[in-house]
Amino acid sequence: MISSDKAVPRIRSLASLRSQRWLTPDDMRSFAHRQRFQQMGLRREEFIGRPVIAIINTWSDLSPCHAHLRDRAEAVKRGVLLAGGFPVELPALSLGEVMVKPTTMLYRNLLAMEVEELLRSHPVDGAVLLGGCDKTTPGLLMGAISMDLPVIYCPAGPMLNDRHQGQLVGAGTHTKKFWDEYVAGNIKQADWIELESKMTRSPGTCNTMGTASTMTSIAEAMGFTLPGATSIPAMDANHVRMASACGARAVEMIWEDLKPSAFFNIDALANGVAAYMALGGSTNAAVHLLAIAGRAGLPLTLAKMDEVAQRVPVIANLFPVGANLMEDFYYAGGMPALLSEISPHLTLDALTVNGKSLGKNIAGAVTTDREVIRSVDRPVTAGVALAVLHGNICPAGAVIKPSAASAKFFKHRGPALVFDSNAEMLAQIHSPDLVVDENTVLILRNGGPQGAPGMPEWGNLPIPKKLLQLGVRDMVRISDARMSGTHYGSCVVHVAPESAVGGPLALIRSGDMISLDIDARSLHAEVSDEELAMRRAALQAPRRIFERGYTRLYVEHVTQAHQGCDFDFLEGTAATPEPPIY
Numbered sequence: 001m002i003s004s005d006k007a008v009p010r011i012r013s014l015a016s017l018r019s020q021r022w023l024t025p026d027d028m029r030s031f032a033h034r035q036r037f038q039q040m041g042l043r044r045e046e047f048i049g050r051p052v053i054a055i056i057n058t059w060s061d062l063s064p065c066h067a068h069l070r071d072r073a074e075a076v077k078r079g080v081l082l083a084g085g086f087p088v089e090l091p092a093l094s095l096g097e098v099m100v101k102p103t104t105m106l107y108r109n110l111l112a113m114e115v116e117e118l119l120r121s122h123p124v125d126g127a128v129l130l131g132g133c134d135k136t137t138p139g140l141l142m143g144a145i146s147m148d149l150p151v152i153y154c155p156a157g158p159m160l161n162d163r164h165q166g167q168l169v170g171a172g173t174h175t176k177k178f179w180d181e182y183v184a185g186n187i188k189q190a191d192w193i194e195l196e197s198k199m200t201r202s203p204g205t206c207n208t209m210g211t212a213s214t215m216t217s218i219a220e221a222m223g224f225t226l227p228g229a230t231s232i233p234a235m236d237a238n239h240v241r242m243a244s245a246c247g248a249r250a251v252e253m254i255w256e257d258l259k260p261s262a263f264f265n266i267d268a269l270a271n272g273v274a275a276y277m278a279l280g281g282s283t284n285a286a287v288h289l290l291a292i293a294g295r296a297g298l299p300l301t302l303a304k305m306d307e308v309a310q311r312v313p314v315i316a317n318l319f320p321v322g323a324n325l326m327e328d329f330y331y332a333g334g335m336p337a338l339l340s341e342i343s344p345h346l347t348l349d350a351l352t353v354n355g356k357s358l359g360k361n362i363a364g365a366v367t368t369d370r371e372v373i374r375s376v377d378r379p380v381t382a383g384v385a386l387a388v389l390h391g392n393i394c395p396a397g398a399v400i401k402p403s404a405a406s407a408k409f410f411k412h413r414g415p416a417l418v419f420d421s422n423a424e425m426l427a428q429i430h431s432p433d434l435v436v437d438e439n440t441v442l443i444l445r446n447g448g449p450q451g452a453p454g455m456p457e458w459g460n461l462p463i464p465k466k467l468l469q470l471g472v473r474d475m476v477r478i479s480d481a482r483m484s485g486t487h488y489g490s491c492v493v494h495v496a497p498e499s500a501v502g503g504p505l506a507l508i509r510s511g512d513m514i515s516l517d518i519d520a521r522s523l524h525a526e527v528s529d530e531e532l533a534m535r536r537a538a539l540q541a542p543r544r545i546f547e548r549g550y551t552r553l554y555v556e557h558v559t560q561a562h563q564g565c566d567f568d569f570l571e572g573t574a575a576t577p578e579p580p581i582y
Contacts, residue, residue, distance in 0.1 A: 011255060021123070022581060050084060053250045054119060054122065057089055062100075064203055092111060095111060097212075105482065106551070107454075112138075112146070128151070128154050133205055152246050157230075157235075160235055161328070171210075173320040180473060215288060217335055219272075221275035224260075228335060231334035263352060266298050275339065276308075278342045278385075280316055280321040282484075283493055286302060289564075308345075309384040314381050314383070315379055315380060316373060317373070319486070320485075321404050322380045381403045383402035387401075390523070391525075393523050394492075394496060396560065399494045404489065405488075414513070419443065420445060436464050436466070438475060447459070451542070453554055457483055459477065459494075478492040479492070480493075498561070
């Protein structure tokens with residue numbers, strides 16, 4: 001990852017390092033700081049006169065994606081020490097996607113706040129960020145960008161592949177596929193139980209191109225990781241070596257003063273957006289990229305992402321769009337190979353954390369499996385990775401992933417079946433008395449940032465059992481929630497403004513005719529403006545549920561989906577003063 005003979009340009013002096021404000025003055029406060037280090041058995045020589053590198057670790061016993069990050073932190077420490085730095089490990093909020101309820105999205109901003117404040121309040125000069133599960137990547141990057149110390153991202157890496165009855169099995173994607181077959185009566189309970197114990201066979205993030213690998217891959221394209229770091233399987237020995245290299249490189253970045261503000265600019269952001277589209281990545285990335293860009297004060301809109309999607313085809317043949325998994329992507333050349341394939345769409349002189357340009361990092365990258373990583377003239381699918389819709393249901397926008405949708409629904413008209421909550425939907429969806437057919441448009445509201453709260457992954461509404469038994473496997477579904485990046489189907493999500501704040505989705509009634517036209521980027525309810533106005537006049541404000549704690553803060557300050565769902569008081573580049581040391 002880094003060459004052992006690389007010369008390190010020392011632009012900064014030791015005296016200029018942030019940590020030295022805590023450790024070197026000859027006063028009582030600094031005496032106490034040094035005293036406390038020695039209380040832990042450290043010698044003065046171990047921490048005086050060295051850059052202090054924070055290892056922000058999102059390890060948790062309830063986050064299987066990060067189960068190995070305790071060990072990786074030790075590898076990072078080795079790298080830091082080898083390069084002459086002093087490592088300190090700081091635990092941060094761990095957002096295990098499956099276990100945290102109602103959704104990790106509720107806590108993405110809390111992790112971002114914690115990262116920013118951990119870096120601000122401690123005597124550290126830079127950091128290695130350890131994470132990978134869906135919301136940890138944007139949370140870590142958002143906080144680090146706001147604090148603007150030298151940082152490098154060490155992605156957790158995907159889990160290993162598995163097979164079931166000779167079939168390649170992808171986490172999340174096949175959970176949904178097998179569940180539909182189980183509900184339809186096509187899978188026996190004994191087989192279902194067997195699947196439960198074998199589909200995820202190692203630590204690491206989902207091995208599909210779900211939100212985890214989408215976001216870590218985007219982070220690499222934007223310059224925050226070492227070249228090729230993203231796709232290394234979590235249990236591969238090279239992953240340990242990569243973690244050690246991150247520690248060593250972090251020390252070099254301190255001397256070079258290579259902060260996010262020095263390389264994360266509009267060109268780096270554009271590279272991330274282009275990579276997103278080539279990967280056929282998760283719809284969740286649309287929300288996260290808006291938030292990340294907002295922290296750096298960079299302009300980005302849904303319209304811009306839609307524009308890029310129409311230029312950059314999907315060339316990563318990975319579930320849920322394609323047929324392979326992240327381990328296969330790694331063997332095929334990983335992100336350097338994919339970026340090389342789309343190089344005409346990239347700004348190649350964009351700087352990255354290893355001090356080299358993106359172009360230099362991917363020079364010589366070779367695609368070794370043309371079925372896993374395609375060329376731009378042989379895309380995986382005719383459908384693009386993202387389409388942004390507008391209409392009287394979603395005046396501020398909604399998104400769909402055409403590459404994962406059924407072509408027959410690209411232009412569709414059908415009657416709405418509306419559910420006011422996820423609980424209501426789950427209670428009714430499999431009722432034999434449900435009035436529904438394949439043309440029905442399922443609508444779930446009150447699943448947005450404020451309404452849920454936290455915008456959970458409820459957008460991939462289940463197909464009613466009565467239709468599953470008839471062979472139906474996709475329907476048009478609309479919500480102001482999100483959907484898992486591992487899932488698929490003709491799902492319109494991120495409807496904005498959301499229903500809980502009076503968005504038009506709150507006005508739709510069962511039986512209203514809904515028209516979807518993906519090519520025209522249109523989503524419309526065939527209801528007159530006069531009728532919608534009458535319904536709005538009768539609309540009642542939702543009852544406030546959360547009166548205290550973090551959730552109240554979230555509901556009061558979160559922005560809408562088309563704005564990134566960040567907190568309004570954390571957007572932008574306004575500086576926060578360094579803490580006084582006394």
